[in-house]
Amino acid sequence: MKKHNFTAGPCILAPEVFEGAAAAVREFEGMGLSLLEISHRDKKVVAVMEEAQQRVLKTLGLGDDYAVLFLQGGASSQFAMLPFNLLTSSGRAGYLNTGTWATKALEEANKLAPGQALELASSKDRNFSYIPKGFAIPSGLDYVHYTSNNTIYGTQMKAFTKTDSLMVCDMSSDIFSRQMDYSAFDLIYAGAQKNLGPAGATLVVVRKDILGKSGRYIPTMFDYPTHIKGESMYNTPPVFSLYVSLLTLRWMDAQGGLPEMERRANARAAALYGEIDRNPLFVGTAATEDRSPMNACFLLHDEAAHKDTFDALAKEAGLVGLAGHRSVGGYRASMYNALEQSSVDALVEVMREVERRA
């Protein structure tokens, strides 16, 4: 039976991507060898890296003043790399605290440079169920850090206040899902394991002229210029995760790129949030205006009465990965780029059936 995969990440990718990845593990481009047993210096692997980098720039509408890196270590490593590379010895950075990951990013900067990373605003008072707005941003910060989408809480930033500081954004859970002026950002990063590829690669897109100015000791592997100079192959890159990311970038372009990804995301979100709002048994947890099209969090008003029915029907329908994060509870439906509308329709049908049986 077909599974409808609502997992928060690592998560669903397109079926063609899985097929292409499996085929490459058997044999890569007619070489008589598996993709896994080829040197990363082989010209075919170098071509994979270059094509992936070019597609990222093109998709985001950015030019050669930006470098594209496929690193290891996850967004968690970026939390440290950012202040090492961008926070000067007497400078300050501003962080908008919109959830668990934003908090970790802020804490990691203060671990390196105690007191130099400021919390600009926080939505912790209501369990990160909304995006703070109208907060003041001091001028002269080395950079401002945003988290565009908060996987755990199902919130998404719809607008980003531009200031006189560098603008850094963790887009791990909504990259490549919407059209935006990406040139407003100086550094964008994203763990691959949502809309880009499997776990094991981290995308960094950085404006080259902002680097080399922190004046700090930087561990070699945390130094962006080292990786830029090494064309993202300073050391052995995560070849498989990179290749699957390329397959996803190709798939995305073939589907119609960001305009089509955005259209699909909005259609999925309209269907699910529409049902959450219509169905008297359910309630959404995120502020309506900040709802994420990627992750929809919702609760049953009466778990004792309906949870068993919902869970049984969901299982019967092949819906997987719907458990909410422990810090929110209830349910979370992650609807990344590769999730088909029919999967959302299947979830909506289960919600309606629970209502009919209530």
Added chain:
Amino acid sequence: MKKHNFTAGPCILAPEVFEGAAAAVREFEGMGLSLLEISHRDKKVVAVMEEAQQRVLKTLGLGDDYAVLFLQGGASSQFAMLPFNLLTSSGRAGYLNTGTWATKALEEANKLAPGQALELASSKDRNFSYIPKGFAIPSGLDYVHYTSNNTIYGTQMKAFTKTDSLMVCDMSSDIFSRQMDYSAFDLIYAGAQKNLGPAGATLVVVRKDILGKSGRYIPTMFDYPTHIKGESMYNTPPVFSLYVSLLTLRWMDAQGGLPEMERRANARAAALYGEIDRNPLFVGTAATEDRSPMNACFLLHDEAAHKDTFDALAKEAGLVGLAGHRSVGGYRASMYNALEQSSVDALVEVMREVERRA
């Protein structure tokens, strides 16, 4: 035509491993989902991590006083993590400099703590073609760092001087290839992409009671205790690379474990080095007593006369990955655990044919 893969890394793994990996990308353990789209918190993925960790300990003959981690960032990240975690503010570490990677490890420690990492001895005077011996090791060092096998130069340490310091070893290119008393080491690390798995994972085996004593600021992702506490899932691990590593560990055990890996390595080495020494057209570049069974480096005495013939015959026979590293030149045959004896025999036959045609 079957390829005989002598690539230095990423490199050959067993055919069963490639098959198992491709199958898991299509569908993982009957779940109706690809391995790539499952949460790393899924109990089946947690089980993969736990089995891999247990197999590593068992294979190396180590107990629960050691932790096993599958990290990201390659051995290059370990070069920094080591001094962050083990080098005290006024302490010193000793490095045996046996090649490019050993040099980088030494330099990275001195980048963090200038002057605190000492070069105990070096074989740079003869292009790292031998392993220094009989050098003095000052007492009271925080740790001594060895590189057990030097991929580029084809040398391997056959013995490790034990001192009163902690013993750290980069085993990236010969781990799981020989029987040894691994409990002599306090920390072992290895990029997966030789004998363990594909690029994208780094194995760290560390005695837990040596940690938490450097007194330094440590970036969270560089802190071994953080990863130990998180059971190697503090953040999303490189799931695919981890799984392929587990398949390789299972394959290795099914073949007979380290005793059989060592027997095969010795048989491959005997065949190839025997031919290098017998065939008047070729000469080995590494000191005989330090030759690596994993990487055999050799030159043609007269490249102008025989290189074209060798290269053409090698291509015809399906031999790939034989180009020597640019810093040594000539040829390098990497013979990792999964390389069959028949591949070495095919190479030897080509060398004999070149001689016959000379």
